[in-house]
Amino acid sequence: MSNSVTNSNDYLQYLLKSWSAKSASKLTGLNQLRAHAIDSVSTQRLPNKYDEEWRFTDISPLARLTYPPSQQQLRLQFNDIDKFCLQNTNRLVFVDNHYSPDLSNVADSQIQILGNLHSLMSSHASTIESHLGHYAKFDHDIFTALNTAFLHDGALIIVPAETCIAEPIHLLFIASQQEVSSYPRSLVVSGPNSKVTLIEDYVSIDQSPYITNTVTEIRLAAHAQVKHIRVQRDSKQAHHLASCAVSLAGSSQYQSICVSLGARISRYNLEVQLTGENSNCTIDGLTLISGQQLSDTHTSIDHVKPNCTSHQQHKCIVDDTAHAVFNGKIKVRPQAQQTNSSQSSRNLLLSNTAKVDTKPQLEIFADDVKCAHGATVGQLDSEEIFYLESRGLSKTTARNLLTYAFAADVINRIPVTSLKQQLEHIVLNQTQGV
Amino acid sequence: MSAVLQSLVNQPYKHGFVTDIESDVAPKGLNEDTIRLISAKKNEPEWLLSFRLDAYRKWVTMSEPDWQNVHYSKIDYQDISYYSAPKPKNKLASMDEVDPELLRTFEKLGVPLHERAALAGVAVDVIFDSVSVATTYKQKLAEVGIIFCSISEAVHNHPELVKKYLGSVVPVGDNFFAALNSAVFTDGSFCFIPKGVKCPMDLSTYFRINTEGSGQFERTLVIAEEGASVSYLEGCTAPQFDTNQLHAAVVELIALDNANIKYSTVQNWYAGDENGIGGIYNFVTKRGLAKGVNSRISWTQVETGAAITWKYPSCILRGDNSVGEFYSVAVTNNFQQADTGTKMIHIGKNTRSTIISKGISAGHSNSSYRGLVRITPTADGARNYSQCDSMLIGDQCGAHTFPYIQVQNNTAKVEHEASTSKIGEDQLFYLSQRGIGAEEAVSMIINGFCKDVFQQLPMEFAVEATKLLSFKLEGSVG
Numbered sequence: 054m055s056n057s058v059t060n061s062n063d064y065l066q067y068l069l070k071s072w073s074a075k076s077a078s079k080l081t082g083l084n085q086l087r088a089h090a091i092d093s094v095s096t097q098r099l100p101n102k103y104d105e106e107w108r109f110t111d112i113s114p115l116a117r118l119t120y121p122p123s124q125q126q127l128r129l130q131f132n133d134i135d136k137f138c139l140q141n142t143n144r145l146v147f148v149d150n151h152y153s154p155d156l157s158n159v160a161d162s163q164i165q166i167l168g169n170l171h172s173l174m175s176s177h178a179s180t181i182e183s184h185l186g187h188y189a190k191f192d193h194d195i196f197t198a199l200n201t202a203f204l205h206d207g208a209l210i211i212v213p214a215e216t217c218i219a220e221p222i223h224l225l226f227i228a229s230q231q232e233v234s235s236y237p238r239s240l241v242v243s244g245p246n247s248k249v250t251l252i253e254d255y256v257s258i259d260q261s262p263y264i265t266n267t268v269t270e271i272r273l274a275a276h277a278q279v280k281h282i283r284v285q286r287d288s289k290q291a292h293h294l295a296s297c298a299v300s301l302a303g304s305s306q307y308q309s310i311c312v313s314l315g316a317r318i319s320r321y322n323l324e325v326q327l328t329g330e331n332s333n334c335t336i337d338g339l340t341l342i343s344g345q346q347l348s349d350t351h352t353s354i355d356h357v358k359p360n361c362t363s364h365q366q367h368k369c370i371v372d373d374t375a376h377a378v379f380n381g382k383i384k385v386r387p388q389a390q391q392t393n394s395s396q397s398s399r400n401l402l403l404s405n406t407a408k409v410d411t412k413p414q415l416e417i418f419a420d421d422v423k424c425a426h427g428a429t430v431g432q433l434d435s436e437e438i439f440y441l442e443s444r445g446l447s448k449t450t451a452r453n454l455l456t457y458a459f460a461a462d463v464i465n466r467i468p469v470t471s472l473k474q475q476l477e478h479i480v481l482n483q484t485q486g487v
Numbered sequence: 488m489s490a491v492l493q494s495l496v497n498q499p500y501k502h503g504f505v506t507d508i509e510s511d512v513a514p515k516g517l518n519e520d521t522i523r524l525i526s527a528k529k530n531e532p533e534w535l536l537s538f539r540l541d542a543y544r545k546w547v548t549m550s551e552p553d554w555q556n557v558h559y560s561k562i563d564y565q566d567i568s569y570y571s572a573p574k575p576k577n578k579l580a581s582m583d584e585v586d587p588e589l590l591r592t593f594e595k596l597g598v599p600l601h602e603r604a605a606l607a608g609v610a611v612d613v614i615f616d617s618v619s620v621a622t623t624y625k626q627k628l629a630e631v632g633i634i635f636c637s638i639s640e641a642v643h644n645h646p647e648l649v650k651k652y653l654g655s656v657v658p659v660g661d662n663f664f665a666a667l668n669s670a671v672f673t674d675g676s677f678c679f680i681p682k683g684v685k686c687p688m689d690l691s692t693y694f695r696i697n698t699e700g701s702g703q704f705e706r707t708l709v710i711a712e713e714g715a716s717v718s719y720l721e722g723c724t725a726p727q728f729d730t731n732q733l734h735a736a737v738v739e740l741i742a743l744d745n746a747n748i749k750y751s752t753v754q755n756w757y758a759g760d761e762n763g764i765g766g767i768y769n770f771v772t773k774r775g776l777a778k779g780v781n782s783r784i785s786w787t788q789v790e791t792g793a794a795i796t797w798k799y800p801s802c803i804l805r806g807d808n809s810v811g812e813f814y815s816v817a818v819t820n821n822f823q824q825a826d827t828g829t830k831m832i833h834i835g836k837n838t839r840s841t842i843i844s845k846g847i848s849a850g851h852s853n854s855s856y857r858g859l860v861r862i863t864p865t866a867d868g869a870r871n872y873s874q875c876d877s878m879l880i881g882d883q884c885g886a887h888t889f890p891y892i893q894v895q896n897n898t899a900k901v902e903h904e905a906s907t908s909k910i911g912e913d914q915l916f917y918l919s920q921r922g923i924g925a926e927e928a929v930s931m932i933i934n935g936f937c938k939d940v941f942q943q944l945p946m947e948f949a950v951e952a953t954k955l956l957s958f959k960l961e962g963s964v965g
Contacts, residue, residue, distance in 0.1 A: 105554065109893075387882060402897035405864070413903070415888040420879035420909045428903040430862075430894040 065094060067119040068199060068234075082182040083174065083204070090191055090201035097195040109378040109410040110320055110349040115292060120264050122203055123149035123233035129258070131156060134227060137256050139471040142223040143167060145208050149228060150235035152206040156225075165218055165249075170207035170240060180211055184242050188270040188298035194322075196294045200236045200268040207238030210251070214244035214274070221250040221280075221469050228287065231261030239269040243277040243305075250280040252472060257288040257315070265316075269297040273305035275329065280308045282467055284476065287315035289344065296322040303329030303358070310467055311338045312476060313348050314483075323352040325363070327389075333362035339463040340379075341483055343372035343403075353382040354396075356389040365396040368463055370456060370484070371407040379411040383426070387418040396426040401433070401459055456484040513570035519543060522670055525570050529639050529673070534650060542659035542669030549663045556855040556887055557795050557824040559768065562733060569671040569704070627687070633717075634679040635690055638706050641677035648679055652710055656739040656776045656803070664735040664797075665772040668704045672737070675706035680715035680746075689945055691720040705736040711746035713779065718749040720948060734793070735770045744779030744806065749787070751944055753952055756792035763822025763851070766794025773800035777809035777838075785812040786829065787943040789952040791959045794823060799857065801830035804838035804866075811840040814940040816952070818959050819852030819884070828858035828875075828889075833866035833899070842873035843939050848884035849960055855887040862899040869899040877907045878936055880960065930957040 069091070099116055100107040129148055134156060138144065145167065146156035152169040159167055166177060174181060191198035208224045226237045243249055255265060265287060273279055287293045293316035301307055313319055325334050340348045354363045369377035377400065385392045400409045413426040433455050441451035460480045467473040513524055522543055526536040551562070628635050634645060641649050659669040680686055711717055721738075734756065740748050750773075759766025769792075775784035786800035802811030813829035831840040846854040856875045877886035888905045910932050918928035934941070934953055941949045 390882070400894070402894065402899075405897045406895075407897060408895045409893075411892045412890060413888075413905070414890070415877075415905060415907060416885070417877065417879065417887065417907050418882075418885040420882045420884070422879075422907060422909075424905075424907040426888070426903075426905050428890065428892055428901070430892060430899065430901040432897045432900075 064099065064116040064119060069095065082178070083185070086186045087202055087204055090198045090204075093191050093198040094195060094202055097193075097198060099195060106351065106380075109376070110318065110347060112292070112318060112320070114318070115264070118232075118262070118264060118292070120232045120234040123151070123230055123235040125149070125151040127229055129153070129156065129227065129229060133258060134225070137225055137227070137254065139221070139223050139252070139469065139475070141471070142221045142252065142469075144223045144225060145169075146225045146227065147206060147208070147237055149230050149233060150206055150226070150237050160220065165213070165216065166209065166211035167222065168209060170209040170238065171205060173209050177209070177211065180242060181209070181240070184270065184272055185240055186270075188272065188300045188326075189268045189296055190298075194296065196266050197268050197296050200238060200266050200296075203236040204238050205236070207240065210239075210241045210249070212241075212243045212247040212249045212277075215246045216244065217248040218250070221252055223252045223254060226253075226255045226265070226267070228255075228257040228263050228265060228291065231259075231263055234264035234266060237265065237267040239267075241269070241271040241279065243271070243273050243279050245274040246276045247274070248278045250468060251282065252469060253281065253283045255285045255287050255293065255315070257286075257291065260288045260290055262290040262317075263288065264292045264294070266294045268295070271297070271299045271307070273299070273301045273307055273332075275302045275304055277302070277305045279306070280468055281310070282469065282472065283309070283311040283321075284472070285311075285313045285315055285319060285321070286479070287319070289315060289317060289346065291316045293319040295320065297324070299323070299325045299334075301325070301327050301329060301332040301334065304331045305329065306332070307334040309334070309336045310463065311336075311350070312463070313338070313340045313350065314342070314479060316346065316348070318347045320349040321351070323350070324355070325353070326355045326357060327361040327363065328357045330358045330360050332358070334364075336363070336365040337463050337466055338367035339460055340367075340369040340371075340377050341460060341480060342370070342375040342377060343483065344375060345373070346375045347378070348375075349378035351380045351382075353384065354394065356383070356385045356392045356394065359388060359390045359392070361389065361392055363394045366463070367398050368459060369400045369409060370403065370460060371400065371409055372403040374404070374406045374408075376408040376410075378409075380414065381412070381426070382414045382416065383424060385417045385419050385422050385424065389419050390421040392419065392422040392424065394422070394424045398426075398428040399459075400428075400430040401456065402430065403432070403456065453484050457481060460484065513568050515568050516565045517543075517567070517569055517671065521569055525671060525673060528570060531639075531642060532646060535642055538654065538659065539670050542666050545660035546663070546666035546670055549660070549666055551663050555797055555826040555857070556853065556889075557797060557826050559795055559824075562768070564667070567733060570673055631684050631687065632681040633684060633686055634677065636677055638672075638675045638677045638708060641708075645677075645679070648710065649677065649708065652708055652739065652741055654739075656741060656774045657737050657772050662772060664770040665737050668706060668735045668737040668772070672704040672706035675708070675736070677707075678709040678717065678719060680711045680717045682712040683714040685715070686717040689718045689720055703732070703734050703736075705734075707736070707738040709739070709748055709750070710741045711743065711748050713744045713746060715743075716747035718945060719751070720945060721750070721752045733768050733770070736772070738771070738773040738800075740775035740784055742775065742777050742779060742782035742784055742809075745781045746779060747783045748775060749785045750775070750800070751787040751948055753789045753944075753948055753955065754792055754796070755955060758792045758823050759794040759821065761821045761850075763794070766823070767792065769793035769796045769798065771798040773798065775800070775802050775811070777802060777804045777806050777811060779806045779809070780835075781808045782806050783810040783812070785814075785943070787814040787940065788816070788827075789940070789944070789948075789955065790815065790817040790825060790827060791955050793825075796823075796825040796827050798827045799829055801832070802840065803832045803834065804840065805834045807835040808837045809835055810838070813840075813842045813844070814943040815844045816847070816937045816940045816956070817845070817854050818847045818956055819849070819854045820959055821850040821852060823850075823852040825852075825854040826857055827854075828856045830859040831861070831871060833860075833862045833869040833871070835866060837868040838866055839870045840872075842871070842875070844873075844875040845937050845940055846875070846877040846886055847880065847933065847936070847960070848877065848886050849880040851883045853885040853887070855889060856905075857889040859891040859893070860901055860903070861893045862896050862901065864895045866896050867898045869896065871899075871901045873903040875905045876936070877905075878933070879907065879909055929960070933957075933960065
């Protein structure tokens with residue numbers, strides 16, 4: 054894209070300016086990465102509806118929102134965030150993308166390295182340098198490039214080999230200011246034979262407008278097991294742009310559950326690369342939106358090596374004039390024989406103005422594979438409603454129950470009880486509408 | 488209509504070529520003069536010339552699409568001759584007068600014209616390059632009021648129909664190749680089934696590309712009036728050439744209230760040799776408009792040929808309760824590339840559509856299914872079922888699925904399923920254990936895989952298609 058186009062873009066111009074004001078980090082490798090990212094930003098432009106990947110999600114309003122990067126201020130008290138906390142978890146709290154040690158709760162442990170990316174940079178330079186920015190590529194992704202350019206604080210989790218972390222790790226990203234943009238970053242490096250459960254949680258104090266642009270990178274070494282639960286409950290006026298890149302080595306297992314509830318416009322790119330034999334991943338998603346929300350989920354599962362398995366289920370419940378987008382790509386490379394992959398996209402439209410665009414996509418280059426995908430769009434089954442009515446339930450109750458059941462399918466897979474209960478409440482409340 | 492136009496229209500038909508221009512092949516290149524030349528050669532009325540020029544002016548502003556999953560060297564549109572006609576001989580009143588050379592070629596291609604006409608009762612409108620040479624059974628069809636002729640003939644004899652419907656489903660500026668076709672189309676078929684008439688026989692056209700270096704731009708228009716029904720067959724074969732040939736056809740179908748159009752294609756253009764040299768570029772726009780209530784449009788295609796296929800026979804379901812169907816088998820081998828599928832646009836209430844697509848890739852080929860199901864807010868109670876299965880033979884080929892599902896109405900129900908598989912060792916073992924040879928077993932499995940589609944084909948075509956498939960995949964298994 055020519056520079057003139059880029060330069061005319063106020064949003065990017067503004068961000069580029071604010072970047073130059075940022076302080077340089079100690080680590081040269083990191084500075085290089087950031088410098089590359091900023092170079093990449095200047096060669097890219099904001100995507101529009103003519104870009105295939107952004108066909109259904111119009112983010113042009115973003116260009117008008119010249120929100121400055123968030124500054125540290127407004128000390129939150131524990132009382133303010135109490136409702137978001139989960140019992141029996143290690144907790145890292147970031148307020149407007151600034152690490153808040155006071156609110157965090159990290160059990161003193163020698164076995165894991167858990168903390169702020171920025172402060173651990175000197176002590177774990179080699180691990181950070183060999184992983185950070187290696188999975189989330191920014192050459193063709195302006196938002197990942199921006200995130201990398203503004204990289205400052207972030208969550209770092211290093212699980213050493215042969216280690217099982219019993220308590221889930223709760224990464225709580227809180228938005229407390231309005232009209233700012235923040236760039237949360239997380240890096241998870243899971244060693245051979247290790248096991249960890251991760252909760253990535255985006256919340257806001259009030260319903261104000263802001264931009265969250267987040268990137269998460271997860272690397273699983275051989276035989277590692279990572280459970281990744283992602284909950285996006287941003288303010289209904291926020292823009293949420295997210296990428297998550299996961300790389301699996303041989304025989305590792307990755308389980309992802311993504312629940313998308315908030316934001317005016319949200320976009321989540323999940324890229325999973327199965328780079329080792331016998332690795333497998335399970336990806337579940339739930340989008341529950343209403344009002345004028347737009348929620349876009351793009352997933353890509355790349356089978357690079359043979360004998361890998363992937364299973365995906367994505368569900369959307371769309372009410373009012375909301376708009377859900379799902380694009381699920383499964384790629385099977387030529388040498389990835391014996392791949393077993395399935396994908397289903399199920400969508401429930403609750404109002405006659407709700408809208409859904411779904412595209413389950415297969416790209417297969419190997420012959421000895423089993424791949425299937427399915428997609429359905431519809432409303433609640435009248436016979437199921439009739440059945441419940443015949444058991445004495447009112448029509449409204451029957452509808453609510455069925456809608457809840459549709460969502461519960463995904464919620465029930467969450468392995469953390471306290472979070473599951475929180476989400477059950479939220480979903481129950483949202484599906485109780487008439 | 489002005490007097491000049493009137494006289495032009497009333498001129499006796501001259502079989503599409505005018506002798507005062509000596510060359511039978513237009514000079515290479517495309518500009519407004521080429522279009523005027525084509526129009527003049529075909530003795531066309533003024534409105535058609537302006538239709539063409541309008542399309543051309545839109546075309547020059549458009550750029551070639553690049554979103555499809557196919558790769559080819561850039562086409563030089565100025566290096567193509569846009570008009571060619573067989574040597575004009577006598578006027579042909581009956582089959583006997585058809586050039587025996589020509590007949591022999593058809594014979595070789597397995598199109599026994601006499602036999603087909605006599606035994607199968609198929610009226611064949613033979614297209615050799617760009618000009619209609621022979622039309623059979625016209626009289627029999629005329630008895631029930633059906634008009635089945637070349638489109639150039641229709642332009643002269645039924646201008647009001649052509650003018651009314653041409654470009655009404657595929658507008659001149661619809662896409663790059665449709666615009667090109669609208670500007671330079673030389674011939675094609677025209678079919679009009681009047682109110683309440685059920686066409687007594689299957690209508691058929693055989694296409695064939697002959698003169699090297701001439702792209703072929705067919706234009707087909709099928710109109711079924713209220714309560715009419717017709718089954719239309721299109722099949723094509725092409726001989727071996729080294730330079731790629733462009734084929735950019737446009738097919739428009741219009742079904743009014745309670746009308747029924749079934750359009751079947753067996754496509755076997757030259758696909759290039761085993762190294763991927765040569766072969767036809769098949770960039771086709773096919774679209775049916777189910778305009779009236781309870782109307783039905785059904786596409787069936789067996790795509791086995793062409794180096795590149797880029798084709799999405801679509802249905803616009805505008806009438807309430809209208810039905811759209813798409814049945815497709817796409818076979819690619821060697822270096823063939825196919826990006827094909829359908830679009831079902833649901834506008835009317837209670838509209839239904841079915842998509843069954845089977846893709847078989849072998850060798851180094853790639854086949855893609857690309858489909859769109861759109862349920863607009865007005866399409867209450869719309870229903871769609873799609874199924875697209877792919878089979879891969881060998882580990883050098885690829886199969887891709889790009890189904891777009893866009894739903895804006897909560898009373899609609901849309902289902903999509905896709906799967907990919909290979910011919911199982913256990914299946915082959917089972918068949919060989921029953922005494923069936925490997926080649927035959929494979930052909931049996933493939934035919935089973937494609938059965939849902941072949942069932943939709945008229946009988947003769949189904950037989951031909953089965954043979955074609957076995958022939959196409961010969962030697963690619965085991």
